Amino acid sequence: MAIRTTLYGYQVKNGKTVVHDEESEVVKEVFSLYVEGNTLNSIASMLTEKKIVYFQDEVKWNKNTINRMLENEKYMGNEIYPMIISTSLFDKAKSIKEKKSCKQEKHSPKVELLRKITICGECGSRYKRVNTWGSREKWMCSKGCNCLKYIDDDTLEKAVTDNFNSGVRNLELFNVIANSQYQPTIEVTKGENELIRLLEQPELDYKTIANGILNIAKIRFDCCKFDSGEITDELKEEICDISVVESIQYNEMKEYIKQVIINSDGSITSVFINNSKITKKGVVENAS
Ligand SMILES: [Zn+2]
Structure with missing residues (x-):
């Protein structure tokens, strides 16, 4: 897939970078929309809805494209690029962006x-x-x-x-009251009920019952996730220094x-x- 080599808003004519009339209007619009309080995403969807072509018939606007545009100092003009955006508009957009990112970083x-x-x-x-x-x-x-x-x-x-x-x-x-963290799972309850049914049979199948008991012991053990005593001791040991x-x-x-x-x-x-x-x-x- 081909990618743009010329910055959006410009074109190269006779080896010289000049302003692209339609594209430069889009650049101006992006800066104005942003300064008016629109978000990167909403600007991207506005351009996409308007079917504004980014490059080679492609309408591919997203918040990163908009973000890069707002950050590109070349739009203020230099030896190569003619000015599209005034310094004051560029700075205005920049300070809004900084304020927004500050707000996001505030989440500690x-x-x-x-x-x-x-x-x-x-x-x-x-x-x-x-x-x-x-x-x-x-x-x-x-x-x-x-x-x-x-x-x-x-x-x-x-x-x-x-x-x-x-x-x-x-x-x-x-301190945790012993066993307070033992919460039988549905599996345990099911297994216990099954075992009770087996024990109520007129003829007891000892082997099946023995296996059932072992199985329940295992799933009961599995739902006691850890030895809370050990963790409690470690926790107290670490916290007593604080x-x-x-x-x-x-x-x-x-x-x-x-x-x-x-x-x-x-x-x-x-x-x-x-x-x-x-x-x-x-x-x-x-x-x-
Ligand atoms: Zn609630």
Whole structure:
């Protein structure tokens, strides 16, 4: 497939780069549309809808093409390229782009991690982070349980930090009641019922029953995913060196916390890697 060798907006005539009338109008339009507040994607689809040809009858506009165009300083003109875009328009587009990328980078790794691990205590769905209020973010249940006023990044992070500090102050909070993490799967229940049926038969087939018992022992063992005692000991050992923190580090969050639950009573629970839970009450006011 042939690719463009001349920058969009220009053509080469008698060995000299000159402005391409129609294409340069498109370039101007792209800059204006962007400065007026349109996104890269929406500009790309506008050009595609208008069937504006990029190269050799091809209509192939996407946000990267638009992005490259907005970043190309040649449009302001130099020894080779005549000017299509004024410096002031170019700079305006540039500063809008910088502001937008700043906003995106504002999501710290901690916020990104919280996005992955935060769930709704009422329905178990993921919590999503939305930006409905312009600059102010809001966390809400993705299934729409909406009993809380609102939670922003700081509130959530502070609760997670406070729960962590509670554990740092009192390592006993990381203790897990023995077997509390044993949750029989459907497979276990099915197997147990099957075994009961076998035992109720008038004539017992000992070999089948023995195999059934061994099988259940195995699947029961499989659903106890780990030895929580060992993990609890390791967790306590690592955390006993940490003093109370002002704000939990990304690494601490990633290493020690596997889930954050936003409960309908306005409390926030951190579930640690050993399944221990520490809850902070009254984090979020109830809306009702
Ligand atoms: Zn929910």
